[in-house]
Amino acid sequence: MSTTLAALPEEYLPRDTADVVRTVRDSRPQPLTVRGGDHSSEQLDDEPAPPDRRIVMSLRRMNRVQAVDADARLVRVQAGARLSDIDRTLAAHGLGLPIVGDHREITAGGFAAVGGLSAASHRYGMFSDNVVALEYVDPEGRFGTCGRTHHADRFRRILGGAGRTGIITALTLQAIEVDKDHTWLTSDAHRFLDFDTFVEHSHAEITRPGDALLQVGRWVDTAPLRVSRPVGTGNIQLGTVRFGQWSSLHPTTATPSLRARRELGARARKSLGAIASAAGGRAGMPVRNAAAGALMFAPKVLTLRDAEYLADTVISSSERGPAYRVAVFAPMSSYSTVFHRLHDLFADHRERSGAITVISAMTYGVRSPDLHESAGEDHGFITFTCRLRPTGTYSGRSGAPELVRDITSGIDDICRSERARRYHTPD
Numbered sequence: 001m002s003t004t005l006a007a008l009p010e011e012y013l014p015r016d017t018a019d020v021v022r023t024v025r026d027s028r029p030q031p032l033t034v035r036g037g038d039h040s041s042e043q044l045d046d047e048p049a050p051p052d053r054r055i056v057m058s059l060r061r062m063n064r065v066q067a068v069d070a071d072a073r074l075v076r077v078q079a080g081a082r083l084s085d086i087d088r089t090l091a092a093h094g095l096g097l098p099i100v101g102d103h104r105e106i107t108a109g110g111f112a113a114v115g116g117l118s119a120a121s122h123r124y125g126m127f128s129d130n131v132v133a134l135e136y137v138d139p140e141g142r143f144g145t146c147g148r149t150h151h152a153d154r155f156r157r158i159l160g161g162a163g164r165t166g167i168i169t170a171l172t173l174q175a176i177e178v179d180k181d182h183t184w185l186t187s188d189a190h191r192f193l194d195f196d197t198f199v200e201h202s203h204a205e206i207t208r209p210g211d212a213l214l215q216v217g218r219w220v221d222t223a224p225l226r227v228s229r230p231v232g233t234g235n236i237q238l239g240t241v242r243f244g245q246w247s248s249l250h251p252t253t254a255t256p257s258l259r260a261r262r263e264l265g266a267r268a269r270k271s272l273g274a275i276a277s278a279a280g281g282r283a284g285m286p287v288r289n290a291a292a293g294a295l296m297f298a299p300k301v302l303t304l305r306d307a308e309y310l311a312d313t314v315i316s317s318s319e320r321g322p323a324y325r326v327a328v329f330a331p332m333s334s335y336s337t338v339f340h341r342l343h344d345l346f347a348d349h350r351e352r353s354g355a356i357t358v359i360s361a362m363t364y365g366v367r368s369p370d371l372h373e374s375a376g377e378d379h380g381f382i383t384f385t386c387r388l389r390p391t392g393t394y395s396g397r398s399g400a401p402e403l404v405r406d407i408t409s410g411i412d413d414i415c416r417s418e419r420a421r422r423y424h425t426p427d
């Protein structure tokens, strides 16, 4: 039985679409916050947000995989179904989801509501590109259906609408033929000390990925290291640590020795994750950083399923703290310029304000029919995460810091002049 609204619960857990309709109607005009796996709140590792007084509706109990049409390669699910569970069900039919998030708790509705990208986006676009039809409840509490071929405008508004344009209650998803547990991948990694060469290489790999099933480029650039002078006063500047890696994962044939290496790699990552999770406080920082670093160096051989959830093994243990994040879709004709300009923007702000410590970037290709239609070309996805000193110029989410305003307007300028688009955060 579902919770009733009369008691104004902190979290409302509908069982079916009728429950959702009732909740939306009863709660009006008070706005509702919708949640799937609530994973996106973990991404916002700024200072804690003030308590949300709005009614929260979580769809995690509407989690059934309702029907698989193996011939048409379609699956119909309730919005709260976890992508990892949908994928497991599809596997019994020789099928799988083309795009999954990197954590097992992510739900179909939550991922569709933000668009959803992965290291397979250079082949399959966004998760939302693979949604064929959906059922929803609009902000007035009316039930409706829409899809690629009916009410297409409404369909686009709800996909990527982060719950503001309608609550998704069920989805029909396009699957692909794949055996994720027996598709073996080998990682082809290139390392760089020079940012220009890294960007050039990323551009070439995104443009010509060959048979790579997954691809990702990562760049890390620390603030200049300063140490106290052994004699006298002041500091010695030791320079910055700058390095990057591009990884393409190609299909390979599993030999007994590859299988053994995969076992070893999987065990090592699991142990690292466990050790890092247990290493709390400042003392545990090096261990947690090592765990985050392990993500940059994907193991040499692994299955497609392992690769998709690689981040899940260790990322929750990675370093946290205030950060500024931005993600953009850059048309390939201006990809390199956008990448350089964003990097320069953050590096300049770091130099001037001293408020930014580590600048890191992640990138891969996105072949999204919807994005292609609007820009006439394919895109590269570029995200930057800048770690912020918790004190000084930056005073947290509630402080509306000048630094963040400056950076945001700089990013908007870059996007306008280079025809890039921001991948917006839902809140």
Ligand SMILES: Cc1cc2nc3c(=O)[nH]c(=O)nc-3n(C[C@H](O)[C@H](O)[C@H](O)COP(=O)(O)OP(=O)(O)OC[C@H]3O[C@@H](n4cnc5c(N)ncnc54)[C@H](O)[C@@H]3O)c2cc1C
Pocket: 033, 034, 035, 036, 037, 038, 039, 040, 041, 043, 059, 079, 080, 100, 101, 102, 103, 105, 106, 107, 108, 109, 110, 111, 113, 114, 115, 116, 117, 118, 161, 162, 163, 164, 166, 167, 168, 169, 423, 424, 425, 426, 427
């Ligand atoms: C802006 C943003 C973009 C992200 N992009 C990616 C990505 O490309 N790849 C990746 O691996 N991870 C990404 N993440 C991480 C994110 O945690 C997950 O991708 C995913 O959205 C979380 O799924 P969830 O089920 O936990 O949804 P939640 O975290 O609960 O919700 C995510 C958003 O979707 C809305 N929402 C949830 N369920 C529904 C529903 N049924 N109907 C309508 N709206 C709903 C919520 O209101 C919220 O705005 C992103 C996070 C953010 C904040």
